[in-house]
Amino acid sequence: MEQLHLPAYHRAQGSITLPGSKSISNRTLLLAALSEGVTTIRDLLASDDTARMLEALQTLGVGLENLGNNDWVVTGCAGKFPNKQADLFLGNAGTAFRPLTAALALAGGDYHLHGVARMHERPIGDLVDALRQAGAEIAYLGNAGYPPLQISTAKLDVSQPIKIRGDVSSQFLTALLMALPLTGQAATIEVVGELISKPYIEITLNLMQRFGVCVTRDSWQYFHIAADAKYQSPKDIYVEGDASSASYFIAAGILAGDLTVNGVGKQSIQGDIQFAEAAKSMGGKLVYGENHVHAELTGKLRAIDLDCNHIPDAAMTLAVMAMFADGTSTLRNIASWRVKETDRIAAMATELRKLGATVVEGADFIQVTPPTHFIPNAVIDTYDDHRMAMCFSLMSLAGIPIIINDPKCVAKTFPDYFKVFASIAS
Ligand SMILES: O=C(O)C1=C[C@@H](OP(=O)(O)O)[C@@H](O)[C@H](O)C1
């Protein structure tokens, strides 16, 4: 297994420019394909997750042109995918797998959707249950409730409200929302139970509107799509920097330096920009700009006790920052960590303990008490989870040498992470 030895750094200085948002990139690619017209997408993320979406759209027969410099041209097919039969490998990309499941189930055709082994352990039953209410034909090819899936053409009927659970993943609601305009019928969604990761639904609604479909809603429980809803290309659309990726460099500035993070700012449509508020509550010294955040050395941090349901990805960065706080920190309402790239509560607890931390893990929380003495040169397992690798790199900025196993797992959303990290660390 490849290992990356990070030495004891003591300074993070300079500026970095973020890659495009994964969540915005994959939504924008799919919405452009579901639209009439040609869309030029600027600053698209180039990573494993977007590569899986691009490959899938190409296999489906959607016109794609790479202009270089992360700019792409998508020739929309209005959801009438030219290829009605396809085998789609989607890796571990939740933002490809879930939305494509819904779009293909409602567009019609014979499609085999599969991914890496971990994707076949990530639940999708709540989305399949909702799509089946609309008449979709979806079969589980492995364990019930999980990928891989076989989708077949079906006779759809969305005349009745579609009930969907949102307490395992918000991506199921995202997927259903984005796909329903394909039916050409008015449709109502009723969310059953608590909806998690709500800011990602805001991203979905924002981008659907950019592509001409306005969803009316009653808070977080009812969403309505009109019969004449039809996606139209906005012609040009820019992808803002990834706010989850920003968290690592905001934390780097707070822990060791004087760092400007370009690509996200107070105008960001991403929920993970609220990581900055959480970091400030720990004492982090931050200044927002229109399209950047500046972070500087803060010294001892304050421990926090925070409901992190709105920032599930960036909350992992808080868990590592908690190692430099003046007491025990608790990150709550993060049950979804258990069904992501790995069981993130278990993984985070296991790896933080290797550094000497005392960690209590619950069904939906993690409690971190920093050690009095850090254990140097800990060998960190990353569980094929990009965020584990990126989070733990931060330890080195506090003068703690650390070894990261399988560092290339960052390719899921940030292939150049360690190159960018090395450019600011000293
Ligand atoms: O909709 C999205 O783009 C995402 C939603 C979140 O997942 P959950 O809704 O499952 O928490 C987040 O963890 C993921 O990285 C991206």
Ligand SMILES: C=C(OP(=O)(O)O)C(=O)O
């Ligand atoms: C959970 C994540 O990804 P996804 O669900 O989109 O695979 C993530 O990027 O942390």
